[in-house]
Amino acid sequence: MARKQGSHADITGPKVRDAALRLFARHGFAAVSMRQIAAEVGVQAGALYLYTSDKQALLFELMRDHMEELLADWQAPDAPPTDQLEDFVRHHIRFHLGRPELVFIAYMELRNLTPENFAVIEGLRRDYEDRLEAILRAGQQSGVFAVPDTKLATMALIAMLTGVTTWYREGGRLNRAAVEGIYWDMVRKAVAA
């Protein structure tokens, strides 16, 4: 099987992305070289530049696509605040447990973005936080939640929920559904009136 000839743009492109994702998550953006990515894909370093303009674009596109998928994947249901919150919590855990490497990168590699790219990702993060805060504010106003500061509660809950990716292991003591349920139980009590 020839490896030096023929067109593979539609195959190699995604493979470059995947290799970068895996390596960035494991060793960190700054610690990974283009040569390592190329070796993982099975091409020479120079060939990577057919699929990305540079290393920074590789990181940025990974993070941007991740955040856009997170935002596109969940819309607040037309329901009371408590039900909206449960839906948000369960979706957040499910989504994050499904792509631990992207979650890790999206949080750890913010400081390796150029200022312009950072501003874009920061905006997307803000959009996501605002959705949770809107739920908390609605519940606060209708009296089902007692949250002294909705912004602080938003940050606290997102940190708590996202942290699940740091310890959860597939095939461990608890399955995903059980984890979802336990987290929801803690969140529900924490914000309850």
Added chain:
Amino acid sequence: MARKQGSHADITGPKVRDAALRLFARHGFAAVSMRQIAAEVGVQAGALYLYTSDKQALLFELMRDHMEELLADWQAPDAPPTDQLEDFVRHHIRFHLGRPELVFIAYMELRNLTPENFAVIEGLRRDYEDRLEAILRAGQQSGVFAVPDTKLATMALIAMLTGVTTWYREGGRLNRAAVEGIYWDMVRKAVAA
């Protein structure tokens, strides 16, 4: 004032540590060069090796000292579980808000430790988690807490509390005492029976 002569080991040593702390926190361990650290201190790159055996030791000692200080700085008071938990929560927030750069490094740079160094830090982290879990178990047994899974609750609470360093800014809308109080309120409710 001569810069090339004289003994400054007791001054330059800590300055190297401080510069490494600041730069690692801002740009990440892998992205910082020994030359950058030397420039920040005001010496030549070669002179750094009088104060550290290598770059890895710089990172490891920063993290180890931080974790050991965290463990030395708090002992569970002889009190009911609810009071112990409040003491833990308030101390955790106070300690972490006091050294945001070390907290950041201790969490983000785990993967840049050699396997041997990683094992040491991981052990210290485990010791700290065990203290919180012991409180939750005691409260669970005496019936004042209702926690379906003490290990999961431990990880969830630590993630929530440590997350305070990602958004808290000195001189902002809330002062440290107010933040402590709000977090404690959420934790108290989240684990309450």
Added chain:
DNA sequence: GTCTATATTGTGATAGAC
């Protein structure tokens, strides 16, 4: 589309003058 080769710069670490 991928290769080899290369330009240019930067890296961690060490040796030896002062």
Added chain:
DNA sequence: GTCTATCACAATATAGAC
């Protein structure tokens, strides 16, 4: 104790052959 100079190598990115 700090300097300058240097080693040996790795980095990103590009050019041009095939």
